[in-house]
Amino acid sequence: MPPVSTHLITFSHGLKGLRLTGMLLLASVITPYAQAEGTPDGFIQMLAGQLHLDESNVTLTRESIDYQGNFDRLPYLGGAVQMPIRRGLINFGWEGGGLVSWKNKDVSYLAQSGPSGGSLRIRFDNVYRALDLFLGLYTSLDPAEVFRLYMGAGPLLCWARAETQVLEDETNLNDSPPAIPETQYDSDLDLGWYARLGFEFRISRDTWIGANVRHQSAEVDLSKSLGTLDLGGELYLLSITQRY
Numbered sequence: 001m002p003p004v005s006t007h008l009i010t011f012s013h014g015l016k017g018l019r020l021t022g023m024l025l026l027a028s029v030i031t032p033y034a035q036a037e038g039t040p041d042g043f044i045q046m047l048a049g050q051l052h053l054d055e056s057n058v059t060l061t062r063e064s065i066d067y068q069g070n071f072d073r074l075p076y077l078g079g080a081v082q083m084p085i086r087r088g089l090i091n092f093g094w095e096g097g098g099l100v101s102w103k104n105k106d107v108s109y110l111a112q113s114g115p116s117g118g119s120l121r122i123r124f125d126n127v128y129r130a131l132d133l134f135l136g137l138y139t140s141l142d143p144a145e146v147f148r149l150y151m152g153a154g155p156l157l158c159w160a161r162a163e164t165q166v167l168e169d170e171t172n173l174n175d176s177p178p179a180i181p182e183t184q185y186d187s188d189l190d191l192g193w194y195a196r197l198g199f200e201f202r203i204s205r206d207t208w209i210g211a212n213v214r215h216q217s218a219e220v221d222l223s224k225s226l227g228t229l230d231l232g233g234e235l236y237l238l239s240i241t242q243r244y
Helices: 002-036
Strands: 043-053 057-062 065-070 073-086 090-113 118-144 147-172 183-202 207-217 219-222 227-230 233-243
Touching (some): 043 090, 043 207, 065 118, 073 118, 147 207
Antiparallel strands (some): 043 073, 043 233, 057 065, 057 227, 065 090, 073 090, 090 118, 118 147, 147 183, 183 219, 219 227
């Protein structure tokens, strides 16, 4: 019996030795590969610019009368993150970010109505706020260490809120003018899409500066306050990018 026990102990130690040797060999193979194929660096962008709307007219309906106003450009401020999945001369990965927009502006709305074709002009003080969240895929080309060109596309989610207050009411109607509340609030959420193209120049080891243009499509229904606002257009942005 003792010899058998000795053989079993020897055999058990042999298995442990083989396992340890196998693990060391596997680690020696995986470690260099993991170092070469480790998680690539990402980029954080700070963005600031202006949206030029394709359709600058907004329509506000009160008492079956359509009023036409103008709401042309909107400032934007925010940031984005780009995380490469593959790095090389041509990179690709995912990107996401958020932008805020605001506008405080007096807007005049005009309407033609009544049997005699009279006119009605209303001037509103508008307070507009919006939040834009986007997530998509991107690819970039790095032909040199000092320059990068990228493009991205995907869905976006836009939330907007508006408050309007009547400042002036000028009526030239034979009929009685419609009753318009002094102050109105409204908000809406819409799912749209975006596609952007940008370039950047490297100014230090981990910092780039550049610009990008984003085409977007979204529409918010703020019919109780500002009116139906088409947010489709070109968003021109300046960028400061930091590698992390």
